[in-house]
Amino acid sequence: MESRELGSTGISLPALGLGCMGLVGWYGQRDDKEARATLLRALDLGITHLDTAAVYQNGDNERFVGDCIAGRRGDVFVATKCGMSRTDDGSITADNRPETILQSCDDSLRRLQTDYIDLFYLHRIDRDVPLEDSIGAMAELVAAGKIRFVGLSEASPDTLRRAHAIYPVAALQSELSLWTRTETAPALDACRELGVSFVAYSPLGRGFLTGAIRASADLPEGDTRRLFPRFSGDNIQANQAIAERVQALASRFECTPAQLALAWVLAQWRGVLPIPGTKRREYLDDNLGAISLELSAADLDFINASLPQDMVNGERYPETMLGALNG
Numbered sequence: 001m002e003s004r005e006l007g008s009t010g011i012s013l014p015a016l017g018l019g020c021m022g023l024v025g026w027y028g029q030r031d032d033k034e035a036r037a038t039l040l041r042a043l044d045l046g047i048t049h050l051d052t053a054a055v056y057q058n059g060d061n062e063r064f065v066g067d068c069i070a071g072r073r074g075d076v077f078v079a080t081k082c083g084m085s086r087t088d089d090g091s092i093t094a095d096n097r098p099e100t101i102l103q104s105c106d107d108s109l110r111r112l113q114t115d116y117i118d119l120f121y122l123h124r125i126d127r128d129v130p131l132e133d134s135i136g137a138m139a140e141l142v143a144a145g146k147i148r149f150v151g152l153s154e155a156s157p158d159t160l161r162r163a164h165a166i167y168p169v170a171a172l173q174s175e176l177s178l179w180t181r182t183e184t185a186p187a188l189d190a191c192r193e194l195g196v197s198f199v200a201y202s203p204l205g206r207g208f209l210t211g212a213i214r215a216s217a218d219l220p221e222g223d224t225r226r227l228f229p230r231f232s233g234d235n236i237q238a239n240q241a242i243a244e245r246v247q248a249l250a251s252r253f254e255c256t257p258a259q260l261a262l263a264w265v266l267a268q269w270r271g272v273l274p275i276p277g278t279k280r281r282e283y284l285d286d287n288l289g290a291i292s293l294e295l296s297a298a299d300l301d302f303i304n305a306s307l308p309q310d311m312v313n314g315e316r317y318p319e320t321m322l323g324a325l326n327g
Helices: 032-044 056-069 098-112 131-143 157-166 185-194 233-238 240-252 257-266 281-292 297-306
Strands: 003-005 012-014 049-051 077-082 084-086 092-094 117-122 147-153 171-175 197-201 272-274
Touching: 032 056, 032 281, 056 077, 056 098, 077 098, 077 147, 098 117, 098 131, 117 131, 117 171, 131 147, 131 157, 147 157, 157 185, 171 185, 185 197, 233 240, 240 257, 240 297, 257 272, 257 281, 257 297
Parallel strands: 049 077, 077 117, 117 147, 147 171, 171 197, 197 272
Antiparallel strands: 003 012, 084 092
């Protein structure tokens, strides 16, 4: 497994991590047995960077991850997040008050069955709380030995710079993929400037770029992607042109669509750490093949020209969630 440094921490992480959000819900049908086998196989393959959050399935995701890694804690780099909640209508509320952050950390430690968290993110930025207060609480957790490193998720470049000046930020997590790149480019540039890692979630476009989703009907009832504009109505039909283009490019590079999509993300910068999510071992093995696919600058230019951002139809989040982005 190729390794990459986590920001300026001196810590090396595997080039591919595992996004755990969909292990026990969110996407498709739940299969705890296969999800557990997938997570454990990831560890055996050297994919030891696991990413979860308190808000995923109201804490059940952290409990599941904690159960799976019990007895193997020393082998795992655990990242989780605080400071965000979802309401019944699907909208997002950020709460970065220091007391909330401190309590959330204790709750996550308990659910994960560990006495420290490797990387602790503010999941969304609360514009009503001074950044000095929320980052100060994160720094307090580092001093207490409860977390090792501080991260931000979906923060604007300006917020990242301000936070980094208060206390070193190890990573910024945001979406990055072949169909989500123009809107996150400024954040990626800021990470390069500051020496902060960019942890790329949904690098496979929530599974769409693999070509496995042809219509909304392919998504099971209850699958949260049904709420996302790119997967609904006329948008998903129009976006089939993107999936077909990725398939054609994959054939050109003699790889699978997932491998091409991940290799593109990996090639953006060595500070990028993709965390594709899957709960099936077969997809995990396929994703791992991206490590050996090296794309040159000319290859990237060709891919970018073949898949212009304006081909994408629909926002990347539902309207109820858009306001919490780029905080």
